Amino acid sequence: MNLDIAVLSGDGIGPEVTKQAIKTLKAVGEVYNHTFTFKEAPVGAIAIDQTGDPLPEKTLQLCLDSDAVLFGAIGHPKYDNDPSAKVRPEQGLLKLRKSLGLFTNIRPIKAFPTLIEKSPLKEERILGTDLTIYRELTGGIYFGEKKLNKEGSVASDLCEYSDYEIERIAHLAFKAARTRRKKLTLVDKANVLETSRLWRKVVTNIGKSYADVELDFLFVDNAAMQMILNPSQFDVILTENMFGDIISDEGSVIGGSIGLLASASVGDENAMFEPIHGSFPQATGKNIANPIASILSAAMLLEHFKLFEEAKAINKAVEKALEMNVVTPDIDADSKKTTSEVGNFIADYIANAE
Amino acid sequence: MNLDIAVLSGDGIGPEVTKQAIKTLKAVGEVYNHTFTFKEAPVGAIAIDQTGDPLPEKTLQLCLDSDAVLFGAIGHPKYDNDPSAKVRPEQGLLKLRKSLGLFTNIRPIKAFPTLIEKSPLKEERILGTDLTIYRELTGGIYFGEKKLNKEGSVASDLCEYSDYEIERIAHLAFKAARTRRKKLTLVDKANVLETSRLWRKVVTNIGKSYADVELDFLFVDNAAMQMILNPSQFDVILTENMFGDIISDEGSVIGGSIGLLASASVGDENAMFEPIHGSFPQATGKNIANPIASILSAAMLLEHFKLFEEAKAINKAVEKALEMNVVTPDIDADSKKTTSEVGNFIADYIANAE
Ligand SMILES: [Mg+2]
Ligand SMILES: [Mg+2]
Known part of the structure; x- marks a missing residue:
């Protein structure tokens, strides 16, 4: 298979971890005879620095022309902590999702037995957790009309939804529930x-x-409690954009490591794959960031194109890395393994698995 | 100090637990030479039964004329389970908050060492947690303009804030931080x-x-994670209405028992203090309800009037009760202690502490 993959590695640790995902995909391409072509383009703070625009037209066009987008992370304190900044890195991601029509964000949350000791929850609470959150991604208050009066003293944000926006994600969520434990919880x-x-x-x-x-x-406030008290009660959670942001981030920490969690954002025509962790500016350039979430997002990309065996090869290599403790210090503080060493191990394992 | 306290003990277990809070305040008054005057008035279902109004004019006037309101709980199945009921107990509370201009909700969350085994979080996560949430209570999206087009296909909610609404609660939160560990986190x-x-x-x-x-x-999504990962990092959290609803409910479960959580709702002129638990109709009159949340809300009342030493005396007595297992069955199923016995222990401990 030929796949043109747009690589938007972004800010902070984005480039470091995405590099390992590319390395992994290249190993898969070698072993399984696929031609993956990677074309890079700037997004986020680095794109603002280079062009003044967090999502330059050329970047968007590359994504539209590609089969899939491999995304890193965006955000930089120099913009995030400056309330007067008019151009923001996150605008690039929001515009990209909207332009690609990625109306659904999918976030699986699973309690991996080997990581349960790292979970902040007691074992009996987290055991058996296996849920997926379907979050509406292009509507709601994040995209509604924003106003600030000219005195700068009154601000507003509009949360708006149409039946159509709800219907299309609801169908995806119900279909997912059918392939799982047949339960859907609407959080509102x-x-x-x-x-x-x-x-x-x-x-x-x-x-x-x-x-x-x-x-x-x-109700969302009750959901925020239930995610801690009894997360294994959930199968598929469906929710609007902002509630999904809060609940899925809350859910992301109960399993024990955010550094392992991948996500997919899909629409009718395009698909983007990214680790759920952010740009983690403090770790930038230190070669300590965990690349596994980015590598697993590459596996989700392969699954999206029905390359299931190839995706499984990545998942297996990741499991091997965890099993052999070839992990960055966020998983094991005593580990001296770097971002690139973890990536190398996983790519080598795939290359030499035959 | 002289304080006129309006007592609105309400429905269900409200009167039983509020009685223990009054008993505790009387003990404090004796020891520290304050004159606390208590005047009772009906609110909620009992007020509907007596007058047809969940917030009779006389009750509201008493609150307006008092220095503070000690509130119990409201709600009764005969109204809650009747969808055709036109007058509901909760309307009394909403109207009361509005009439008293209570724009700030304050929710302390503390990990009591003896309750850590009941927490869904692992001990090392919850240990040392002592935070308080300042939630804006009368603005934002819950109160903004709501629209539904006539086809019923497009809906919207407006979130609006003015600088004035933010300033008044921000001052309260900063002042609170000054009396604590001098750290304030704005969640947005x-x-x-x-x-x-x-x-x-x-x-x-x-x-x-x-x-x-x-x-x-x-950011609120990160806050939802941090509340689980490392709640002891927080001192004072300040946030808008909806974020506060979600984060404070999430926070309410991490300590291990909702029966210990007190709250205050304050405005420029008035202040009200209440346990966060509800009227719990099933337990009414059985002398088994946990009075500690109500007693701790009395401690918050004292803090509000800068009677910090007095408030500390209550907190210390509560800790002693927990330590000595003088608790109701919700805390320890094997405990045979009643609501009033727990209240007596705490009041006696304060009276005899010198
Ligand atoms: Mg988020
Ligand atoms: Mg709530």
Whole structure:
């Protein structure tokens, strides 16, 4: 298979970890006779520094022309902590998701037995957790009209949803539930918000076409509690953009390591794969960042193109690395392995597995 | 000091637990030579039964004329389970908060050493946690304009904040930080939301007048993670209404028992103190309800009037009760101690501490 992959490694540790994902994909390409072509383009703070735009037109065009996007991370304190900054790294990611029509973010959260001792939750709470969050990604308050009066004293953000935006992700979430434990939980705040009441109405209607899937509802503040008290109760969680941001990030830490978590963002025409961790500016250039989440996002990319055996080869190599303790210090503080050494081990393991 | 305290003990277990808080305050008054005057008035279901109104005019007037309100709990199944009920107990609480101008909700979260085994978090995570959340209570998206188009296909909610709404709660939060560990964390989403950027700008400016308080910033999705990973890092958390709802409910479960959590709701002129648990109708009149949250809300009342030593005496007595296992069955299923016995122990400990 030929795949043109746009590489947007971004800021902070993004480039370091993405490099290991590319290395891994190249090893897969060698072994399984695929031609993966990588073309890089700037995004985020580095793109602002270079062009003034967090998502330059050339970067967007490359993504549109590619089969998939391999994304690193964006964000830099010099923009994040400056309330007067008019151009922000995150605008690049938000615009990219919107331009590529990536309306669904998928985040699997699983309690890996080998990592349970690293979980902040007690073993009996986290044991058996295996859930997936479907977060709406291109609507809601993050994209609604923003206003600031000219005195700079009154600000507002509009949260808006249409039935169409809810329907398309709801279908994906119900379909996913069908292949899993057949349970879908809609997280909202329907006792207070009009948009949440629309979500509840639309999802309830769509649920009638998925009668084999059990549908229930949870207010977001209660969901934030349940994610700690009893995360194994969840199968598929469906929610709007901002609630999904909060709940999925909360969920990301219960398994024990954020450095292992990958995600997919999909739309009708495009797909992007990225680690869920951020740009982690403090670690930049130190060769200590965990590349496994980025490498696993490359595995999700392969799965997206139905290269299941190839994806499995990556997953197996990652498991081997964990098993042999070839890990960065975030997984084992005593480990002296660097970002590139972990990447090398995984790529070599794939290359020499035959 | 003379304090006129309006007692609105409400429904369910409200009267039982509030009685113990009053007993405790009386003991404090004896020891420290303060005159606390208590005047009771009905609110909630019991007020509906008596007058048809969940917040009778006389009750509201008593609150307005008092220095503080000690609140129990409201809610009764005969109204809660009747969808056709036009008058509901909760309306009394909402109207009361609004009439008293209570724009700040304060929620302390503390890890009591004896309860750590009940926490869903591992001991090393929860140990040393002692934080307090300042949540804006009368603005933001819960109160913004709500719209639904006439086809019922597009809904919206507006989140709006003015500098004034932010300033008044920010001053309270900074002042609180001064009496604590001198650290304030603003939780927002300033990388995306205009309202959050206004929060950050206003709070940064006000912070200049509190140079002894360290101010930092955390995005709400990260805050949802940090509350699990490392809650002891926080001293005072300041945040807007909806983020505060989610983060404070998330935080409420990490300590191991909701039966110990008190809260305050304060405005420029009035202040109200209440346990965060509800009216728990099933336990009503059985003398088994945990009075500690209500007793700790009385300690918050004392702190509000800068009676720090007195508040500390209550906190110390509560810790002693926990340490000696003088607790209701929700804390220890084998305990045979009643609501009033726990209250007696705490009041006696204060009275005899000298
Ligand atoms: Mg996030
Ligand atoms: Mg809540």
